[in-house]
Amino acid sequence: MIKVDERGFYGKFGGAYIPEMLYPNVEELRENYESILASPDFQGQFQGLLRDYVGRPTPLYFAARLSEKYGAKIYLKREDLCHTGAHKVNNTIGQILLARKLGKKRIIAETGAGQHGVATATVCALMGMECTVYMGEIDIARQRPNVERMKILGAQVVPATSGSKTLKDATNEAMRAWINNPVDTHYIIGSVVGPHPYPEMVARFQSVISEEIKWQLKEKEGRENPDVVIACVGGGSNAAGAFYHYYNTPEVRLVAAEAAGLGINSGKTAATTAKGTPGILHGSKTILMQTEDGQVVEPHSISAGLDYPGIGPVHAHLFDVGRGEFVAVEDKDAMAAGVELSKLEGIIPAIESAHALYALNMIEYGKDDVIVVNLSGRGDKDLETYIKWGGY
Amino acid sequence: MNRIHTLFQTKKENVLSIYFTAGFPKLDDTLAIMEAIQAGGADIIEIGVPYSDPVADGPTIQDSNKIALDNGMSMKLLFEQLKGFRSKIQLPVVLMGYLNPILQFGMEEFCKKCQEVGVDGLIVPDLPMQQYLDDYKAMFDQYGIVNTFLISPQTSEKRIREIDENSDGFIYMVSSHAITGAKADISPEQVAYFERVAAMELKNPRLIGFGISDAKTFAQAAQYSNGAIIGSAFIKVLKNAADLSGDIQGYLKGLKN
Numbered sequence: 001m002i003k004v005d006e007r008g009f010y011g012k013f014g015g016a017y018i019p020e021m022l023y024p025n026v027e028e029l030r031e032n033y034e035s036i037l038a039s040p041d042f043q044g045q046f047q048g049l050l051r052d053y054v055g056r057p058t059p060l061y062f063a064a065r066l067s068e069k070y071g072a073k074i075y076l077k078r079e080d081l082c083h084t085g086a087h088k089v090n091n092t093i094g095q096i097l098l099a100r101k102l103g104k105k106r107i108i109a110e111t112g113a114g115q116h117g118v119a120t121a122t123v124c125a126l127m128g129m130e131c132t133v134y135m136g137e138i139d140i141a142r143q144r145p146n147v148e149r150m151k152i153l154g155a156q157v158v159p160a161t162s163g164s165k166t167l168k169d170a171t172n173e174a175m176r177a178w179i180n181n182p183v184d185t186h187y188i189i190g191s192v193v194g195p196h197p198y199p200e201m202v203a204r205f206q207s208v209i210s211e212e213i214k215w216q217l218k219e220k221e222g223r224e225n226p227d228v229v230i231a232c233v234g235g236g237s238n239a240a241g242a243f244y245h246y247y248n249t250p251e252v253r254l255v256a257a258e259a260a261g262l263g264i265n266s267g268k269t270a271a272t273t274a275k276g277t278p279g280i281l282h283g284s285k286t287i288l289m290q291t292e293d294g295q296v297v298e299p300h301s302i303s304a305g306l307d308y309p310g311i312g313p314v315h316a317h318l319f320d321v322g323r324g325e326f327v328a329v330e331d332k333d334a335m336a337a338g339v340e341l342s343k344l345e346g347i348i349p350a351i352e353s354a355h356a357l358y359a360l361n362m363i364e365y366g367k368d369d370v371i372v373v374n375l376s377g378r379g380d381k382d383l384e385t386y387i388k389w390g391g392y
Numbered sequence: 393m394n395r396i397h398t399l400f401q402t403k404k405e406n407v408l409s410i411y412f413t414a415g416f417p418k419l420d421d422t423l424a425i426m427e428a429i430q431a432g433g434a435d436i437i438e439i440g441v442p443y444s445d446p447v448a449d450g451p452t453i454q455d456s457n458k459i460a461l462d463n464g465m466s467m468k469l470l471f472e473q474l475k476g477f478r479s480k481i482q483l484p485v486v487l488m489g490y491l492n493p494i495l496q497f498g499m500e501e502f503c504k505k506c507q508e509v510g511v512d513g514l515i516v517p518d519l520p521m522q523q524y525l526d527d528y529k530a531m532f533d534q535y536g537i538v539n540t541f542l543i544s545p546q547t548s549e550k551r552i553r554e555i556d557e558n559s560d561g562f563i564y565m566v567s568s569h570a571i572t573g574a575k576a577d578i579s580p581e582q583v584a585y586f587e588r589v590a591a592m593e594l595k596n597p598r599l600i601g602f603g604i605s606d607a608k609t610f611a612q613a614a615q616y617s618n619g620a621i622i623g624s625a626f627i628k629v630l631k632n633a634a635d636l637s638g639d640i641q642g643y644l645k646g647l648k649n
Contacts, residue, residue, distance in 0.1 A: 007522075017491055019448040019517045020542040021566055023551070162454050163444065175447045176571045182546050183569075280492040280518065281445075293466040294493030295444040 002247035002314070002323060008196020008284075011320055013313035016195035018283045021179045025187075026283075028102065030197045036101045037094075037204060049093050050208060053126070054083045056090075058209075060216035060372070065344040070360050071367045075226070076347070076375045077213055079238060086350060086377030087206060087238045088119035092188055094205035096123040099186035106130045106185040110160075110174040112139055112167030112234075113304030114146025115350075115377060116190030121155035131155040134173040136166040139304060146381060164298045167308055171282050191235025192312030195283030199240075199312050206241025213372055214245055221370055228365060230255040231374040232355040233326075234270070234306035236315045238376035243318070253325060256315060257359040259301035260328035270299035271328035272311045273319045281310040287319065302331035302385065303351040305377070327362045329355040337361075338379060339392045350377030351385060395484035395512045396538050396561045399435060400597045400618065407619025408610070408647065409436035409599055410626050411488065413456040414473070415465025416442070417630050422473045423480070425630070428637040430483050432644030436599075437481070438515065438621065441467060441489030448517045450573030452624040456631075467497045471505045478510040486540065488515040499528055503535040513538035513561050521558060529558075540564050545585045549592065556594040565589060565600045565617060572602050573624045578612045586616030607647050622647070 008014045008030075016026055036042050050056040058078045067074040079087035092109075099107060107124050110133070111117030117133040124131035133150055137159040140147050150157050158177075163169040171193075178187045192199040192206075214224040229246060231239035233256040246252040261269035269275060269289075276287040279294060288310035289297040301307045311319075318324030329337075338354035341347055349357065353376045365371060379386065386392070399407070410429045414422050422439070429437050442460035446453060467489075477485075487506065494502050494516065506514070514537055519528070521541055532539050538561035543552050545568060555563060568582055589598065600613040601621030613620040626643070633639040 015523065016520060017518045017523065018520060020520070020547065020555075021448065021544040021569070023520065024546040024548065162451070163458070168445065172445055172447050176450070179448065179571050180569055182544075277496075279495060280490075282447075283518070290492070290496065292496065293468070294496030295461060296492075 002317065004196070004200045008200070010314045010317035012278070013284065013286050013316040013320070014196055014199060015285050016283055017280045017285065018195045019179065021182065022175070025178060025182050026195050032102060033098060033197050033201050036098055042097060042101065045097055046094055050090065054089050054093065055081060056208065057212045057216070058082060060213060060220065062220065063345050066341065069344060072365050073368070073370045074360070075217070075370070075372045077209060077242065077372055079209065079374060079376045080347070080349065080353065080378035084119050084122050085380060086115050086119070087209065087241060088116045088190060089122065090208055090241065091190065091202050091205040091237060092116070092119040092123045095186070095188040096127055096129065100127065102186065104184055104186040106132070106181065107188055108132045108134065108174050108177050108185055109188045109190060110134045110167065110170040111190065112136070112170065112307060113381065114139070114143040114150065115305060115381065117155070117157070118146055118149050118153070120188050121150040121153035124155060125153045132177065133157050134160050134170040134177065136160045136164070136170045138165040139167065139170070143304065167304070168296065175282070191237040192240045192314055193235040193282055193284065193310065199284065199314055202237055203240040203244055203314060206237050207244035209238070209241035209374065210243065210245035213242070217370070217372070225249055225252050226372045227369040228253045228255055228363070228371040229374065230257060230356045230359050230371065232257045232306060232352045232376060233311055233315055234259070234308045234352065235310070236312040238374055240312060240314055242372070242374040247323070254318060254323060255325045255327065255359055255363055256318070257355040258326060258328045259303055259306035259355055260330045261300040261302070263330055264328050268300035270301040270306050270308060272309065273326045274328050276310070284313045286310050286313045287316040303334065303355065305350070305352040306355060325363060327359050329358045329362070333358045335389045335391070338386065342392070347375070348379035349375055350379050351382045353377055394536060394538055399484050400562065403435060404597070404618055406614045407436065407597070407599060408434045409438050409619065409621040410434045410644070411438040411440055411621060411623035412626060412630060413440040413442055413453065413460050414470045415460030415463045416456040416627070417459065419463040419465060420473070421636065422470070423477055424636060425640065426477060426481050428640035429644065430481055432641040433648070434483065434644055435619070436484050436486060438486045438488050441470060441487055441493060443490040443493055446490060448571055450571045450624060452627050453572050456627045467493055471509060474509040474511070484512045485510065486513040486515055487511055491516050491518045500531050503531045503537050506537050507535040511537070513540055515540045515564060517542060521555060525558060542566050543589070545569060552589065552592060552594070556596055559596045562597045562599050562618070563594065564621065565598050567600050567602045567604065567613065570602055578609055583616070590616050610647050
């Protein structure tokens, strides 16, 4: 049974390894999130915004030409059609409503590529709340358009100048900012990472993805369960959402595509389950890439959204108990898969999602198998990377 | 008897604990810095084990962690350096380190090494009380290592009582809503928090840390507690030191005026 326990663990992974200074904030969330999420008032607002503002349900699209090429019945779950261009907004809508119920006045967030930062800045604009986004100095330089999007939306973007100056360090800075402003501030974490209850809470907000897949597939195929669900995993929020209602349905294969970067053994990789070991990162016990001495190793992926040295604890558990099939997709293969989908279906995917698409080449399946690929984001933000890469 | 217990039995006021990061400014400075801290008249030596992601620390200590790691510091090397230090150092010694490097070393092995070299206590800021009690307390007890918990202005009275109940060395009072880093002054809100905790008459002594930097802030903090911990301000002294031992002793003597 894949389920979080009372202490916030999925099997061996999870928990809340946080400095005491954050304990009151995290405890406040832990004590309140389930009752708030269950309240009709919250659900009414959440479902209303997902429908009218985000544009849900997102289509479950039968990709005929892709299916023909790969020899299976392939559906794309079109999270790329969400407002702001990716699934990230499902979570930020949920968390900002939660923050308001808790009486918080300010929002902070971390971002890597800027997608979660944009999704956070968007809901802060929507709710009229002050927003500060921490972003690695290097990411700020390479994701200029998203930085400007956040600023247009009224957010303040603060560079993280410590460590490697990327997502991991932006997360550290956001945690430090929360320690410094514990009373009136809510920290919107962007993935299924961080101390309990964040991984489960974010997964719950993203679980709308598999909830929709179930009824949409029932309409199209007469069955709720596909044979395979494929999603990319950085921290793993879109995968957690796409897997959530299938965790305990063993006949549905759950395939997680990690970023191999330049190759698993190149030293330039983000293939966490392939190269990582159990440890603590950003407040939870999980699998992470680290040195023998327990220092966190810098990841690499062409996709900024997968450029993270750990994975959410639920994914570490899926890996540990063999419930998930993990594949590692190299930069070059993901880029090729992105171009291929563009040509075959007229959809330019985010490079993150292109990793999930390439996994179609790495796993076994039969021609009658129904496969759902979670297309977590659109490729607009990645145009510059596609242009530089070429080959189309 | 653990040196931390002995210290607080005989000294109840103006206890001065000094933090430095192992491997900073130079890889092999550890023992020289410890000797200078002792010669300068401090009461506790707190050695930071450097970590790539120190979330509770401000820019000064982050920077010292990074330099120490770049210099090649590791847990194994630190224990090598600490072998035999008890022939020169009589003060209680506490290691401050984040949980992940300790877990990779092995918690039991870590406690055992601490006992072997003569370390008295640990501060692990991201090891919450419940996890400690459930998973590690038995090991700490077996090897005679004292664990130290932090409290902050946000910590509820109920939780402070629980922490007091489960501590047997000292309680580390974080002085404000803040990560580590030297501040200019102590505010009326901080004083109210210090007084509130002092009035609780806890069984453990309390040391105030974060934002303590000079004679004035040390005296203010010590007025409401058993003493204070200085970290970032001391790291700045190390960073700028021309004569490591002389500058350390000069700085420490200046704190008492």
